[in-house]
Amino acid sequence: MKQKITIKTIAKELGVSTSTVSKALRDSHEISSETKDKIQAYANLYNYKPNNLALQLRNQKTKVIGVILPKIVHHFFSTVIMGIEEGANKKGYNIMVCFSNESYKKEVETLKVLSNGSVDGLIVSIASETLENKDFKHFIDLVAEEIPLVLFDRVVDEILCDKVVVDDVGAGYKATKHLIENGRKKIALITTPNHVNVGALRRQGYEKALIEAYIKTDKNLIVEVDEKKDIKSQIEKVFKEDIDAVFAVNEIYAANSMRIAKEKGLSIPNEISIIGFTDGLISEYSSPSITTIAQHGFTMGMQAVELLIERIENETEIYRPKKIVISSDLKIRESTKPSS
Amino acid sequence: MKQKITIKTIAKELGVSTSTVSKALRDSHEISSETKDKIQAYANLYNYKPNNLALQLRNQKTKVIGVILPKIVHHFFSTVIMGIEEGANKKGYNIMVCFSNESYKKEVETLKVLSNGSVDGLIVSIASETLENKDFKHFIDLVAEEIPLVLFDRVVDEILCDKVVVDDVGAGYKATKHLIENGRKKIALITTPNHVNVGALRRQGYEKALIEAYIKTDKNLIVEVDEKKDIKSQIEKVFKEDIDAVFAVNEIYAANSMRIAKEKGLSIPNEISIIGFTDGLISEYSSPSITTIAQHGFTMGMQAVELLIERIENETEIYRPKKIVISSDLKIRESTKPSS
DNA sequence: AAAAGTCACGAAATCGGTTTCGTGTTAACA
């Protein structure tokens, strides 16, 4: 990189002190207008721009927000990023995005790097491996250091900080109830292993809806997908049971279910109804299009970043963690309809 | 944020100088092992971590790579990010991701902020508005400042820097030729306006394949989609023409085409074949699944970041811009087959 | 004419580290 022009260069060139240059560039009243003009002209000519690092060090703030996500090639998370970015930008912040790739180790490392002064605060959705381990020390340390932290979507009670979540229980309930109201009684649930708590919560909603309708939950109708293995073959098993509907806790599971149903020659939504989660492009463009629970990722990101910036900029306040619950809603499309 | 522990704190507490602390922590031979032990123990106890900003300022390097993308909710771009992130991480770099949202103004601003010392280099895919304006001054200035820059996917000749692109002409050619070989002759092209150069290049490939097959290109079969208006209705028009195949330059256009074809009762792939671009989830999960050109976004990201880091770390070399062309390949699925 | 005030600028501290160069003490050598 070319040697960038600094205040010192300007000072030397023009035979003044660095303080004079700094003041002149910030249009201080202490400097005579001739000197100001001279300095500003020189700065413009050589396209002087103050060094961010120096400013950040001096001001003890970076105006950068760190974001750690488990993955990115996923409609929900990319939507959240958009929300975060837009919210951050509005307040003059930039975002630094990293990925844990669902790995505990990478999450710990990334957290460590970012929390060493590179960012003013962090927005994180926890890696699945961490949820499985139940080892949250790295987050707890962060909170102890009083670095502003907002968790979203995948959160745990052990970490005392601000949180933004969707009403997963309610969403699972809504989805299941919709199927029940459509006359479905044998509803399969395609979910994640229980340690991914959003999956567990959605399952609670599913069970609640079934209980209310006096339907016994049947463990054989529940599939906990292990993403390390082939997804489709795991889901396929449940199709051997007698089912008339599928509730999948994400888009991919829903799309796979639909594909299997088609292969088996089942007509959708007549013989089998399918409902998904995350209102992404797959749900929208598949045919039939898939009824889903819209998670409002953009809103989540926006709320998370607003909460965080609030914390960053008003640190005097006594700290009382907030939890924002975003209600999700049902987007009815072609893959569900009342059974005739 | 809590007052973080610094070298100065440790020095004062232990009654030594800051230089001694610094050396002790870096395990310098200049310091006696007793002193080292004492200092290191203290540092561990209070969980001392050196401040990144200070180090970055001192070392004149940030180990951060800036990435500016036009959008993120898009399978191709999120895949590229993954590639960049993985490549960067491998070399000890972090990435700072920003979005231009296809806006010229935002691109200029973001570029300005990031290039003021916050990053060691930049990876950018140009915003469509910028491509339309043909105003690349902000990039040219960047190159003049000798800030390492790699452009990918959407690149222009006016900017002299390293580039990573897919062989768009070749890809368009391959896709079209595949349709022709399947006996299709009336092939619609759903593309972007011409200023988005990747669209223009893919079109060239399309035209080349047609010419080779002695098929006259028919302007009525070409749709230039304006994304500010409703996409579907624009594509719908071409279905009034007599066509037996569609080549769409991205996934969304392909999915829309498929939906329209279905609504019109055309059987896919018999009556009409459809081929897309970007091998994303939509293509994979729609039914029939869509034959597409795989862009290898991950590889692109990886190559781009490797090229960039090479530049950053070997700046003595004489500068001769490199252009890496990544060959794309055809992934044949259910939406195309020979006409009978 | 002496005291006070204004103007325009510079010296130096600061942010949190690293590193070069001294320097006082002790041990080893001639």
Add this chain to the structure above:
DNA sequence: TGTTAACACGAAACCGATTTCGTGACTTTT
């Protein structure tokens, strides 16, 4: 015993900015 080398540490410069405080030269007031 005098010279030199090794050892262990500190002072100070540096990265690139900002900001407080001080100060010399002039002007104004009494």
